[in-house]
Amino acid sequence: MAPRPLDYESINENVKKTQYAVRGELYLRASELQKEGKKIIFTNVGNPHALGQKPLTFPRQVIALCQAPFLLDDPNVGLLFPADAIARAKHYLSLTSGGLGAYSDSRGLIGIRKEIAEFIERRDGYPSDPELVFLTDGASKGVMQMLNTIIGSNKDGILVPVPQYPLYSAAITLFGGSLVPYFLEEEANWGLDVNNLRQAIAGARSRGITVKAMVIINPGNPTGQCLSRTNIQELLQFCYQENLALFADEVYQQNIYQDERPFISAKKVLFDMGPPISKELQLISFHTVSKGYWGECGQRGGYFEMTNLSPQTVDEIYKVSSISLSMNVSGQIFLGLMVNPPKPGDISYLKFSMESKAVLESLRRRAQIMTDGFNSCRNVVCNFTEGAMYSFPQIRLPPRAIEAAKKAGKVPDVFYCLKLLEATGISTVPGSGFGQKEGVFHLRTTILPAEEDMPAIMASFKKFNDGFMEQYEDYRGYSRM
Secondary structure: OOOOOOOHHHOOHHHHHOOOHHHOHHHHHHHHHHHOOOOOEEOOOOOHHHHOOOOOHHHHHHHHHHHOHHHHHOOOHHHHOOHHHHHHHHHHHHHOOOOOOOOOOOOOOHHHHHHHHHHHHHHHOOOOOHHHEEEEOOHHHHHHHHHHHHOOOOOEEEEEEEOOOHHHHHHHHHOOOEEEEEEOEHHHOOEOOHHHHHHHHHHHHHOOOEEEEEEEEOOOOOOOOOOOHHHHHHHHHHHHHHOOEEEEEOOOOOOEOOOOOOOOOHHHHHHHHOOOHHHHOOEEEEEEOOOOOOOOHHHOOEEEEEEOOOHHHHHHHHHHHHHOOOOOHHHHHHHHHHHOOOOOOOOOHHHHHHHHHHHHHHHHHHHHHHHHHHHOOOOEEOOOOOEOOEEOOEEOOOHHHHHHHHHOOOOHHHHHHHHHHHHHOEEOEEHHHOOOOOOOOEEEEEOOOOHHHHHHHHHHHHHHHHHHHHHHOOOOOOOOO
């Protein structure tokens, strides 16, 4: 009997080749153990509310009123909700064609796109056109839409930082393109070396690949570094010289845990550089409500802004957006609230400010606790998490551990992470899922577990790690760090 259309043998080969490590083997095993009754600490994905982060009060009040607009007609609504939340809910409902249950324009509600454009202008000091801001169900959907737009064949290449967030490798594979890796330098705190970029693009071109775009993730995922203005200028100049579009993944722009390198958007640096580059380089910038001190991953609110794209291209992107009719409207309202939060003098400002500040200050402390904890462990080295939500320690595995992994049919860092999971319940992502230099091994963990739980988690990790190293070290031929 011939294979049926949806039998495994018949489905799209690109679907079969697509890998996504964040929800890969480790996550599946962790889910099995959880079903068996083992307590699992899911640090594999940046999902703040799942690890105990409380939602901010004001946006939830507004969305509650938008979801249940009959509450606005209740004479006692002012006893339950502050006046500014009531006013904001009425404002957002007035932007819709029938409340949250009605489709919006495929680009998103124009009133919210205007709020986003005003936010970008305040942030960068340069105008933003709301007609060039498209709202999406999370930033990931925007990234996928733009990769789908730019990739036409397996000869179209996208420069992606390694280690990289596997959304990029998965989407490029799914759309039939070619990932062109450029390595970040761990010894330089995951810094960028333009020479690595030049080598990567030359190697790709020698294989007949047309490199069309470059991805930057700032602050970095999984590496946690923040790019300096000089770094961004170099990258923009490189893209301009090589005729590349730049995809700037800036979803962690609120997550900064040091003062030396504040977040600077690629658009601001581009416009500061002036013509001709500011008028010609094509830039797509991405942001979301899933990260920062909001952490509203389940709301699926994201946007991208297009710079220096032709009107015809924008029309084509709009056409493809229209296939999905509309992104979810509650996610759009969260975006509006993120870019236009309560202001000084508003009834809800003090509470909102205290809540958001408490989240960021705690994340900064957790970043330090985790970095110090990893660096106290045998054969583990970890750069400080300058931004984003992750630590990416290097695990220096002894040769005997690498040999044991091979015998078990596992990649060495997968072997280590599985042992860690079984022993401690800590669910991480092996570095091989993000890409890394040959013979070097890492894992990624979020810094999101509750601050009060962090010392116990790091103590549990240290006990496992040091026991693992004790088991596999060969003192005759392998020196401890």
